[in-house]
Amino acid sequence: MLQVIDGDTVSILKDSKQVKVRMLGLDTPETQDPRKSVQCFGTEAADRAKRVLVGKQVVVRPDPSQDSTDKYGRLLAYVWVDGALFNLNQIAQGFGHEYTYSHSHPYQYQREFRAAARYAQVHHLGLWNPATCNGVTN
Numbered sequence: 001m002l003q004v005i006d007g008d009t010v011s012i013l014k015d016s017k018q019v020k021v022r023m024l025g026l027d028t029p030e031t032q033d034p035r036k037s038v039q040c041f042g043t044e045a046a047d048r049a050k051r052v053l054v055g056k057q058v059v060v061r062p063d064p065s066q067d068s069t070d071k072y073g074r075l076l077a078y079v080w081v082d083g084a085l086f087n088l089n090q091i092a093q094g095f096g097h098e099y100t101y102s103h104s105h106p107y108q109y110q111r112e113f114r115a116a117a118r119y120a121q122v123h124h125l126g127l128w129n130p131a132t133c134n135g136v137t138n
Contacts, residue, residue: 002053006031007045007095008087010053010079012060022074024063025113026087027099029127029137040133041126045095049086056081063108066101076101078109085109092116094126097137 003011003018007028011018028049029042059080062068066076079086090096091113098117100110107113120128127133 002056002058004046004049004053007042007049007090008099009074010049010058012058014060020072020074021060021077021079022070022072023087023090024066024076024078024101024107025098025109026090026096028090028096029133036138039137041095041137044126044132045090048090048093048095052086052089053079053081058086065105066107070101088113088116092120092125094120094124094128096127 001013005011005020008023008026010021010023012021013019028045029039030036031038031042031046060075060077061080062075062077068076070076088109091098098110098113100107120126121135124130127137128135
């Protein structure tokens with residue numbers, strides 16, 4: 001059973017346990033950080049994750065070039081749904097920024113994610129739209 005925590009984090013059932021998955025290459029505005037207020041476009045990113053992922057069969061794949069978990073113990077992975085890379089689509093449609101977790105090792109899809117971020121920014125999609133956040137989410 002998949003649960004959406006926010007636009008870049010989900011919880012999945014793995015080996016009869018709920019495991020948090022932090023999506024590689026993607027950073028969406030915060031909605032759940034108790035130290036911060038909800039950031040611009042965070043609710044929209046989380047809502048889109050719910051619409052696209054909940055009730056679907058997803059495939060979670062780690063990246064061998066990256067750590068398997070982050071400093072919070074969350075699994076670092078790509079999330080595929082209906083044959084599409086959800087992490088990349090969130091960025092391409094303006095629901096998040098490209099994010100490099102480990103700067104010492106580029107991740108597998110880094111070039112594609114950065115190109116998607118440029119596309120969303122140039123076309124003023126989602127959080128890049130001047131009517132929403134104009135790229136400033138904090």
